[in-house]
Amino acid sequence: MGKAAPKTIVWMGPGVAMNPRGTYASMAVYALNGLLGSVDVEGGVWQSSSVPIAGFPKTDAYLDDVAKGAGKFKKLDGRGAKDMPAMMNARPGSGVVTNNIANGMLKDPGAAKVVLCSWANFNFSCTGAQRWDKALAAVPFFVHMVTNPSEMTQFADIVLPATFNSAEGWSIVTNMGNGYGYAALQQGAVRRLWDVKQEETEVMWLLAEKLKAKGFPNLFDYYSKEFKDPETGKAPTTALEFSETAAKMTSVTLWKPKEPLKGDAALAGWADFRRKGIFSGPKYTLKKGWGGKFNTATKKFEFYSETAKKGLTEHAKKYETTVDDILTVSGYVARGELAFVPHYEPPKRHGSLAEYPFAFIDYKSRLNREGRSANLPWYQEFKKVDPGDVAWDDVLKMNPADGAKLGLKTGDTVSVASPGGSMVVKLKLWEGVRPGTVAKCYGQGHWAYGATAAKDYGKALPRGGSNNDILVDDYDRLSGSTARNGGFTGVRIAKA
Amino acid sequence: MARLGMVIDLQRCVGCGACAFACKAENNTRDRADGQSFNWADFVMKTEGTFPNTTHWVMPVLCNHCTDAPCVKACPVNPKAMYKTPEGITMHDDAQCIGCRLCQYACPYSNGSLGEDSLDGAAYSVISFNPKDAPTHPKWTANAAVIPGGTATGALTAQAAGATPPAKNQWPAGDVDPVRKAGVVEKCTFCYHRTSNGMQPACVEVCPSKARIFGDQDDANSEIAKVLKAQKSFRLQEDKGTKPNVHYVGKYSARR
Ligand code: SF4
Numbered sequence: 001m002g003k004a005a006p007k008t009i010v011w012m013g014p015g016v017a018m019n020p021r022g023t024y025a026s027m028a029v030y031a032l033n034g035l036l037g038s039v040d041v042e043g044g045v046w047q048s049s050s051v052p053i054a055g056f057p058k059t060d061a062y063l064d065d066v067a068k069g070a071g072k073f074k075k076l077d078g079r080g081a082k083d084m085p086a087m088m089n090a091r092p093g094s095g096v097v098t099n100n101i102a103n104g105m106l107k108d109p110g111a112a113k114v115v116l117c118s119w120a121n122f123n124f125s126c127t128g129a130q131r132w133d134k135a136l137a138a139v140p141f142f143v144h145m146v147t148n149p150s151e152m153t154q155f156a157d158i159v160l161p162a163t164f165n166s167a168e169g170w171s172i173v174t175n176m177g178n179g180y181g182y183a184a185l186q187q188g189a190v191r192r193l194w195d196v197k198q199e200e201t202e203v204m205w206l207l208a209e210k211l212k213a214k215g216f217p218n219l220f221d222y223y224s225k226e227f228k229d230p231e232t233g234k235a236p237t238t239a240l241e242f243s244e245t246a247a248k249m250t251s252v253t254l255w256k257p258k259e260p261l262k263g264d265a266a267l268a269g270w271a272d273f274r275r276k277g278i279f280s281g282p283k284y285t286l287k288k289g290w291g292g293k294f295n296t297a298t299k300k301f302e303f304y305s306e307t308a309k310k311g312l313t314e315h316a317k318k319y320e321t322t323v324d325d326i327l328t329v330s331g332y333v334a335r336g337e338l339a340f341v342p343h344y345e346p347p348k349r350h351g352s353l354a355e356y357p358f359a360f361i362d363y364k365s366r367l368n369r370e371g372r373s374a375n376l377p378w379y380q381e382f383k384k385v386d387p388g389d390v391a392w393d394d395v396l397k398m399n400p401a402d403g404a405k406l407g408l409k410t411g412d413t414v415s416v417a418s419p420g421g422s423m424v425v426k427l428k429l430w431e432g433v434r435p436g437t438v439a440k441c442y443g444q445g446h447w448a449y450g451a452t453a454a455k456d457y458g459k460a461l462p463r464g465g466s467n468n469d470i471l472v473d474d475y476d477r478l479s480g481s482t483a484r485n486g487g488f489t490g491v492r493i494a495k496a
Numbered sequence: 497m498a499r500l501g502m503v504i505d506l507q508r509c510v511g512c513g514a515c516a517f518a519c520k521a522e523n524n525t526r527d528r529a530d531g532q533s534f535n536w537a538d539f540v541m542k543t544e545g546t547f548p549n550t551t552h553w554v555m556p557v558l559c560n561h562c563t564d565a566p567c568v569k570a571c572p573v574n575p576k577a578m579y580k581t582p583e584g585i586t587m588h589d590d591a592q593c594i595g596c597r598l599c600q601y602a603c604p605y606s607n608g609s610l611g612e613d614s615l616d617g618a619a620y621s622v623i624s625f626n627p628k629d630a631p632t633h634p635k636w637t638a639n640a641a642v643i644p645g646g647t648a649t650g651a652l653t654a655q656a657a658g659a660t661p662p663a664k665n666q667w668p669a670g671d672v673d674p675v676r677k678a679g680v681v682e683k684c685t686f687c688y689h690r691t692s693n694g695m696q697p698a699c700v701e702v703c704p705s706k707a708r709i710f711g712d713q714d715d716a717n718s719e720i721a722k723v724l725k726a727q728k729s730f731r732l733q734e735d736k737g738t739k740p741n742v743h744y745v746g747k748y749s750a751r752r
Contacts, residue, residue, distance in 0.1 A: 148647075149642075193656040194648065350551075368539055381533075382513045384539065385513035385554075391616070399547055431543055435547065
């Protein structure tokens with residue numbers, strides 16, 4: 001690596017960071033890139049890039065006392081709790097810990113009286129998925145806004161069909177790739193086949209109308225008075241107009257900028273943005289952070305993280321304790337100065353080696369972006385492009401040497417048990433996995449995700465098994481990231 | 497006259513599957529059933545060696561558009577339903593096809609009926625057969641809803657979209673129709689509707705690694721001719737004497 005430096009990348013993938021003590025492993029990756037001189041140089045690792053997007057108008061004038069007070073309630077996800085520093089950009093309590101919401105709901109069953117949820121399918125997608133079944137079953141009123149019914153939908157009192165947003169809705173999507181920050185426009189490109197609504201704008205507008213009719217006009221007033229078409233100055237009068245207006249307002253900085261923008265040729269206006277569908281900023285500037293311009297407490301590249309120190313000290317102060325105490329309750333072994341430098345933390349493992357001899361490796365299918373593909377026949381048909389996998393199936397891969405020891409062969413139906421739960425799947429002996437580990441792609445095992453994803457939707461029979469029934473819900477508490485990787489859950493395999 | 501062919505650079509291929517997805521979208525091929533894959537583009541896959549010295553390799557496969565095509569020879573009708581175009585494409589005429597499947601049995605790269613081994617990349621078939629007197633896109637004529645009264649049926653979706661399949665890629669039908677009829681075989685056409693209009697086959701266009709090169713093997717200036725000249729290439733089942741026009745160069749795994 002040193003020989004190839006600085007054109008060497010130590011990649012900070014989720015495998016490094018998303019495990020119970022992942023913060024320090026990711027700090028090690030960061031430091032390694034620093035040692036190699038590969039930060040912000042050609043052939044190395046780069047920071048993010050973006051294009052300017054406008055915010056929404058201020059809501060302050062429309063908040064009544066109830067809203068003002070409720071906005072300050074503690075979040076159910078436990079962010080910022082003593083044992084959950086969740087420090088996004090080293091700000092304690094700023095990270096979202098979605099999977100911990102279920103724990104919050106179970107601890108305080110009355111806390112969530114009404115739940116409005118868009119697109120998510122936590123009962124399948126979150127580790128320790130069974131907790132979500134229990135938590136949602138206890139919610140008095142649950143509305144699920146989805147493109148297709150899913151496991152989570154089974155708990156809904158009302159299901160609202162949502163737009164397939166990349167073709168039916170309006171919104172601005174920002175991201176970066178290949179050294180360019182960009183904003184793309186999702187627009188109503190096709191005629192909607194069904195009565196669907198964009199849940200973040202259209203449904204909210206319709207809700208606001210109803211609330212107004214019931215004597216609570218604030219939300220409707222905010223939408224109808226503060227939102228104006230940047231071209232015509234016209235206020236929206238329907239849900240769909242509101243949706244398009246919101247997209248226009250957030251992207252006006254691109255198609256009608258105050259100062260000319262760097263990057264793509266200037267857009268001639270909204271119509272031009274609609275035609276082109278995307279605006280990319282200028283090519284990434286190398287050494288952007290060099291010379292005291294890093295986004296850290298010292299403005300320098302930090303091997304010793306003054307930034308982490310600042311965050312941890314602030315968090316400890318809030319609980320009138322020491323940083324060591326915070327690390328202890330959050331499950332790290334570091335004490336003293338080690339807290340602020342990358343160092344070795346022994347990997348945490350749920351389940352003893354004696355009782356659960358195999359490390360369970362969950363990984364992402366190359367056919368999933370986020371994971372909503374299992375109901376597509378083509379996903380099933382070409383599942384084999386995930387090395388070792390089998391089309392229209394969901395196999396647990398085990399090294400043949402381990403298979404021989406256990407007397408198991410390819411095609412056997414096996415039960416996989418962890419301290420968190422169990423599942424039944426088909427086994428495949430495969431030389432692509434390390435002895436002592438078993439591996440299975442995330443994504444299959446749906447029992448209610450449509451005719452293709454489930455083996456039998458009506459009977460709730462899954463196609464394969466859901467890894468999240470096995471994986472224990474745990475966190476890298478300093479970042480608030482959910483643990484998925486690093487073989488942190490031990491499993492026992494037996495013929496079913 | 498051009499002599500069309502394809503080179504697949506296995507070293508560039510990352511086995512992502514994009515080519516096969518693009519093919520299904522482009523050519524409106526249906527879902528697998530009854531031993532027929534309907535995958536005009538597919539893959540052969542293999543894992544070899546013992547951990548940690550394991551090698552995994554992937555080889556994209558498609559109709560080889562053979563110069564001496566056994567399927568054409570086997571086709572019993574006159575004029576032939578399976579025939580060669582002047583540019584060397586092995587083409588199929590649905591109107592002439594009687595559904596005898598002799599082509600499928602004659603083709604060394606096809607199987608009359610695929611078994612379980614086609615699900616993990618051990619077997620494939622470049623020719624598939626649409627059963628007689630049955631819908632060619634059953635998913636989109638089905639009347640059962642997953643949640644009765646709650647979700648749309650396949651038939652309703654097709655009706656609302658005004659097409660079967662609903663995401664149908666509707667090109668102006670000429671030599672090739674966008675969707676097949678019952679009782680005929682189907683296979684890769686080298687995207688005839690595209691390539692005869694100056695475009696690249698869908699699988700070539702979509703490949704993120706530029707692993708697929710399509711063109712005129714007789715044009716010394718074409719990329720395909722240059723690659724074939726510069727690199728060692730091979731074709732599938734050369735011993736059968738079919739003279740495939742799909743060539744492979746490179747090696748999938750970086751491992752020795
Ligand atoms: S699209 Fe290209 S890289 Fe991907 S599998 Fe096909 S040939 Fe290989």
